[in-house]
Amino acid sequence: MADDIKILTGNYAAGYAAYSAMAQVVAAYPITPQSPVVELISKLVEEKKLNCNFINVESEHSALAVCINASLAGARVFTATSANGLALMHELLHWAAGSRLPIVMCCANRGMAAPWTILNDQQDSISQRDTGWIQLYCEDNQEIYDTVIQAYKIAESLYLPVMVCYDGFILSHRSMPVKIETQKKIAEFLPEYQPLVEFNPDNPQNINPVVLSEKMFNKNNELKNGYMEFRKKLQDTLLEALTIIPQINNEYLQKFNRCYGDGLIKSYKLNDAEYLIITLGSLGAEALEAIELLRKKNIKIGLVNVKTYRPFPKTKILEILKNKKTAVVFEKNISYGFEGALSADIKAAVYEINNAPKIQSVICGLGGRNVSFYEIADTTEKIIKNEISDNREYWLRTD
Amino acid sequence: MIKQITELSEQEYLLCGTRACSGCGLAIAYRHALKALGKNTIIVIPACCATVLQGMYPVSSAQVTIVNTAFETTASAAAGIYAGLQATKNKHNFNVVGWAGDGGTVDIGLQALSAAAERNDNIIYVCYDNEAYMNTGTQRSGATPENALTTTTPLFGKQHKKKDIIKIMEAHNIPYIATCSPAYPVDLYNKFLKAKSIQGFKFIYIFIPCPPGWGFNPAQTIKIGKLAAECGIFELFEIINGEKIYNGITERIKNNKQPKKNPVEYYSLQMRFKNLSKNK
Ligand SMILES: Cc1ncc(C[n+]2csc(CCOP(=O)(O)OP(=O)(O)O)c2C)c(N)n1
Ligand code: SF4
Ligand SMILES: [Mg+2]
Numbered sequence: 001m002a003d004d005i006k007i008l009t010g011n012y013a014a015g016y017a018a019y020s021a022m023a024q025v026v027a028a029y030p031i032t033p034q035s036p037v038v039e040l041i042s043k044l045v046e047e048k049k050l051n052c053n054f055i056n057v058e059s060e061h062s063a064l065a066v067c068i069n070a071s072l073a074g075a076r077v078f079t080a081t082s083a084n085g086l087a088l089m090h091e092l093l094h095w096a097a098g099s100r101l102p103i104v105m106c107c108a109n110r111g112m113a114a115p116w117t118i119l120n121d122q123q124d125s126i127s128q129r130d131t132g133w134i135q136l137y138c139e140d141n142q143e144i145y146d147t148v149i150q151a152y153k154i155a156e157s158l159y160l161p162v163m164v165c166y167d168g169f170i171l172s173h174r175s176m177p178v179k180i181e182t183q184k185k186i187a188e189f190l191p192e193y194q195p196l197v198e199f200n201p202d203n204p205q206n207i208n209p210v211v212l213s214e215k216m217f218n219k220n221n222e223l224k225n226g227y228m229e230f231r232k233k234l235q236d237t238l239l240e241a242l243t244i245i246p247q248i249n250n251e252y253l254q255k256f257n258r259c260y261g262d263g264l265i266k267s268y269k270l271n272d273a274e275y276l277i278i279t280l281g282s283l284g285a286e287a288l289e290a291i292e293l294l295r296k297k298n299i300k301i302g303l304v305n306v307k308t309y310r311p312f313p314k315t316k317i318l319e320i321l322k323n324k325k326t327a328v329v330f331e332k333n334i335s336y337g338f339e340g341a342l343s344a345d346i347k348a349a350v351y352e353i354n355n356a357p358k359i360q361s362v363i364c365g366l367g368g369r370n371v372s373f374y375e376i377a378d379t380t381e382k383i384i385k386n387e388i389s390d391n392r393e394y395w396l397r398t399d
Numbered sequence: 400m401i402k403q404i405t406e407l408s409e410q411e412y413l414l415c416g417t418r419a420c421s422g423c424g425l426a427i428a429y430r431h432a433l434k435a436l437g438k439n440t441i442i443v444i445p446a447c448c449a450t451v452l453q454g455m456y457p458v459s460s461a462q463v464t465i466v467n468t469a470f471e472t473t474a475s476a477a478a479g480i481y482a483g484l485q486a487t488k489n490k491h492n493f494n495v496v497g498w499a500g501d502g503g504t505v506d507i508g509l510q511a512l513s514a515a516a517e518r519n520d521n522i523i524y525v526c527y528d529n530e531a532y533m534n535t536g537t538q539r540s541g542a543t544p545e546n547a548l549t550t551t552t553p554l555f556g557k558q559h560k561k562k563d564i565i566k567i568m569e570a571h572n573i574p575y576i577a578t579c580s581p582a583y584p585v586d587l588y589n590k591f592l593k594a595k596s597i598q599g600f601k602f603i604y605i606f607i608p609c610p611p612g613w614g615f616n617p618a619q620t621i622k623i624g625k626l627a628a629e630c631g632i633f634e635l636f637e638i639i640n641g642e643k644i645y646n647g648i649t650e651r652i653k654n655n656k657q658p659k660k661n662p663v664e665y666y667s668l669q670m671r672f673k674n675l676s677k678n679k
Contacts, residue, residue, distance in 0.1 A: 027479070055478060057478075058514035058517075065472035065475035069475075069479030070480065073484045074489070200491075205465070207467060209454070218458060
C-alpha cells in the first residue's frame with residue numbers, strides 16, 4: 001500500500017483532514033463517538049506536526065464560541081462533536097451562521113438523550129438543520145477526509161459554516177484505507193483564508209450589534225440593512241451554495257481524482273429506474289446492496305444518497321423524481337409529530353410535479369439499531385407492492 | 400500611572416450620545432477604562448446594558464473594535480479572539496477585553512469564565528456589577544445583595560446573600576484581580592493600565608451604581624458610589640499574585656486613618672432597599 005494511504009477510522013480521517021487543511025485554531029470537547037478526533041489533534045499539536053492553537057475548553061458551548069471568535073480574528077478553525085454536544089452548541093450555531101464565519105465542524109452522528117444512547121442515528125444534526133449551516137453527509141472514511149477539505153473551500157468561498165456529518169461507530173470507529181494528501185497539494189486546492197473583516201485599530205467596527213427591523217441611515221446618509229436583509233442574504237448565499245458545491249466537487253476531482261456524485265447527491269442505477277430508495281449517510285452503502293438484490297428480482301430501482309442536505313438540492317431531486325412511481329426514504333431521524341425530515345423535504349420538493357410519485361418515510365436505525373440491506377430490500381419491496389401502507393411513517397423492526 | 404484626573408488623556412473612545420440611561424455608572428466606568436486601554440483594544444460584549452449603550456446598527460458610540468457575543472460566552476469568545484490573533488500573528492498587539500455584567504459573569508457566564516481563568520488565557524475580564532439583570536428590567540441576579548427589591552423579588556427583597564465573585568476568582572490563582580468604581584476614575588484608570596501590562600488572566604470588578612435599577616436620583620451616581628466605599632459595602636483593592644493590597648478610601652478605613660461611615664444613608668437613598676429602612 002502506498003505511503004500516503006493509511007488505515008484510518010472515520011474520526012482519524014476527520015482529524016487528518018483538519019491537519020491537511022492546516023487548521024490554525026482548534027477547540028473541542030470530548031464526547032463519544034467523536035473523542036478520538038480531539039485526541040488525535042491534541043497529539044499532532046504536541047508533536048509539533050500541526051502548528052495550531054489547541055484550546056482545551058470546558059464544554060462544547062465554549063468550543064464553538066472559541067471557534068467563532070478565532071475565525072472572526074482571521075484563523076482557520078476546526079471543531080468536532082456529537083449529539084448532546086451539538087445540542088449544547090445550538091445557540092452558537094446560529095451565531096456562527098449569522099456572523100458568516102467559515103467554520104468547519106464534524107459531527108459524528110449519535111442519537112439524542114433521553115434516554116441515553118451513545119450509538120448512532122442522525123437526530124443530532126437533523127435537529128440543527130435550520131441554523132443556517134451547510135450540512136454534508138458522508139458514506140465512507142475517504143469521503144469524510146475529502147469532504148472536510150472541500151468543506152473549507154465551500155465555507156471560505158461563501159463565508160458560511162459547514163457541518164460534515166458521519167455516522168457514529170459505523171464510520172467513526174471503523175477502519176478503512178484513506179488516502180491522505182500532502183499539505184502542499186491541499187494548499188494548492190485550498191488558498192489561505194481571507195477573513196471578511198479585519199480588525200483595524202484605525203477603523204474600529206462594532207461587529208454584530210443590535211440591528212433594527214427597518215433599514216437605517218448611517219452617518220454618511222447611506223441606507224443600511226435591517227434585520228431581514230441580513231437574514232435574506234444568508235438564505236441567498238445558502239442557495240448559491242447549490243451552484244458552488246458542484247464546482248468545488250469538480251475541482252477536487254480534477255486535482256485529486258476523487259469526487260462524490262455531483263457534490264449534492266450520489267446516485268446509482270437511475271437510468272431506467274421506476275422506483276427509488278433515498279437516504280442519507282452510511283445507509284447509502286447498505287441501500288446499494290439492497291438495490292442489487294431488488295434488481296435481481298427485476299425491480300427497476302435506483303438509489304439517491306443525499307450528500308448535501310442543507311442547502312437542499314430541490315431542483316435536482318425534483319428532476320429525478322419526475323417520472324418515478326414510488327420513492328422509499330430510509331432515514332435515521334424523526335421530525336416528531338410529522339415524519340422523517342428528509343422524506344418531508346422530498347415531498348415538499350415534488351409538490352410541483354404532476355402525478356408525483358408516492359413517497360414513503362421509513363424510520364430506521366435509531367439509537368444504533370442495525371439496518372441490514374436485506375431489511376431495506378424487503379421493506380422497499382413491500383412498500384412498492386403496497387403491502388405496507390399505513391398513511392404514516394413506517395418504523396422498521398419496531399413494535 | 401496618573402495621580403489626578405487632569406492627567407487623563409483627552410482622547411475619547413466613547414462618544415457622547417450613548418444609549419445608556421442618564422447618570423449611568425457603567426458609561427462613566429467604560430469611558431475611563433477605554434482611555435486606559437487605548438485604540439488597540441477589542442472589547443467582547445455579551446447581552447447586557449453595555450450592548451445597548453454602544454448604539455444600534457449602523458451607528459456606534461464606541462471608537463474601539465467591539466465584538467458582540469452570546470450572553471454566556473464572554474470569556475470563551477475573548478479566548479477565541481486571542482487564540483485567533485495569536486494563530487494569525489496579528490501585528491496590532493491588541494488588548495482583548497471581555498466586558499460583562501454581573502449576570503453575565505456570576506451566573507450564566509461563570510462556567511466559561513472559570514475555564515478561561517484556569518487556562519490563564521491572556522485576556523482582561525471585566526465584570527461590571529450593577530447588582531441585577533438591568534438590561535431585561537432589573538431581575539435578581541446572583542450578585543444582587545440581600546434584601547434588595549428587584550422585579551423577581553418584588554415584595555420582600557432578595558432572601559439570599561450576594562455571591563462573592565472575588566473569592567471565586569481568587570481560587571483560580573490568576574495573576575491579577577482588582578476592584579474599582581466610576582466614583583474613583585483615577586484609580587480605575589490606573590488599574591486598567593496595570594492590567595494591560597500583565598501577562599495572563601486579569602479580572603477587574605467594577606461596582607456600578609445604576610439609577611433606574613437601584614431607584615435613586617441620576618445626579619447621585621458618584622455620591623452613591625463613594626458612599627458604598629465609605630461604609631465598606633464595596634472595597635477597593637488589588638490581588639497581585641495572591642497578595643491583597645487595599646487602595647484609596649478602603650486602605651484608609653482598614654488602617655484606621657478614616658472612620659467607616661454608617662450605611663444608613665447608602666441604603667436610604669435607594670428605593671430598592673425601602674423594605675430595609677421600614678424594618679429598622
Ligand atoms: C441565553 C440568554 N438568556 C437570556 C438572555 C436575556 N438577557 C439579555 S441581557 C440579560 C441580563 C444581563 O444582566 P447583566 O449581565 O447583569 O448585565 P446588565 O444588563 O445588568 O448590565 C438577560 C437575562 C440572553 N440574551 N441570552
Ligand atoms: S440600567 Fe443602569 S447600568 Fe443599565 S444603562 Fe441604565 S443606568 Fe446604566
Ligand atoms: Mg447587571
